[in-house]
Amino acid sequence: MTRPTEQTIVEAAILVFNEDYSAPLEKVAERAGVTRRTLHRYFTGREELLVCCARDMQRSCREALEQALTSSTDPVVQLENMLYAGIDCGAKYAFFTKLHTRPDHQHAPGQAADCAEYDDLQARCRAVVARLQQEGRISPHLPTEWVLLLLGGVVKTTIEARATGATEPHLRQFAWFSFSKGIGL
Amino acid sequence: MTRPTEQTIVEAAILVFNEDYSAPLEKVAERAGVTRRTLHRYFTGREELLVCCARDMQRSCREALEQALTSSTDPVVQLENMLYAGIDCGAKYAFFTKLHTRPDHQHAPGQAADCAEYDDLQARCRAVVARLQQEGRISPHLPTEWVLLLLGGVVKTTIEARATGATEPHLRQFAWFSFSKGIGL
């Protein structure tokens, strides 16, 4: 076992819960190559596991996005790297955004800070897009919100394509081509 | 009650299961404005309900796509209407494709015909894209598969945008703009 079991379980949980939010913990254990009993040694129950997943996703996504945002002062480069960051985070990115846009998503006392950080990241991404619009480098007809949603959509599409077994190196190029053209860049 | 209860339940189930595949039937009943006991009067259990959902989605998506494909002989018009068909079907489209691309999706004896029809629809959509590529009207660098996946991704993005409360008439324009540009049209 190269990675500690705890981390293996969290990553399996992210993959499983992203596909099926109410899936039994048995499936998570199965995917992690672990008994459910072992899973319970590390996590009291579903709730705690979900909190750990959220933390893990948050950390991964934050680091990746942070790097993308500081990679350059050119918003086009920033945007391209934001896309790649999402693709690299894979299911973590997809599930992370899903969690924070759930209709029943409420800010629990302990996680208010996490949500604030999510909102902050979201705002910084929006700023990149807004700047591109102000500079007239992307289509002025599209709302900022649409551009951000499309970014997420292309990321998810890329993840989906990767799952169906597509050639990895080209996928990023397809993704950036479709996204950049799709926002009129 | 304008619609029969059975149909109300099926549509609620599609909305709920699309978001959370293993959600308890209680949630479906709740969303349908019905007691779980009432739900059980119409459907023996989860399995039967899912079969009915599949049938309903299949019918809706088939009709919508059929109309899009026969709307014109120009593949560009066909493609645009395919996009709108997906958007109009909403969650039905999203869940329908999700069901048929699940890793554990097996062709049960009674549903082999349904899957065949799905594959047929898929093939006809692919043919439209392939024709556009042969005629050199869209980017030759993108695989047919990517174009189809992107179509689905833009549909889902549009559904998501609609859910967050965006101006409906413009959404279709954004969707078609981003998709058509995104495939180099």
Place this chain on the structure above:
DNA sequence: TTAATCTGTCTCATATATGAGACATACTGC
């Protein structure tokens, strides 16, 4: 009105998911 149907509430039985104790085995570093 009467009969038939639809719908909801109560209740219970069963199935499945979840949580945990006890203990054996395997592997680790010392």
Place this chain on the structure above:
DNA sequence: GCAGTATGTCTCATATATGAGACAGATTAA
């Protein structure tokens, strides 16, 4: 080898989800 940790199997208790019967009130059609 030995102690400590990680992991697995067995077992059981509890919680939740599911399925169904009995029956009452509402609605509808004749």
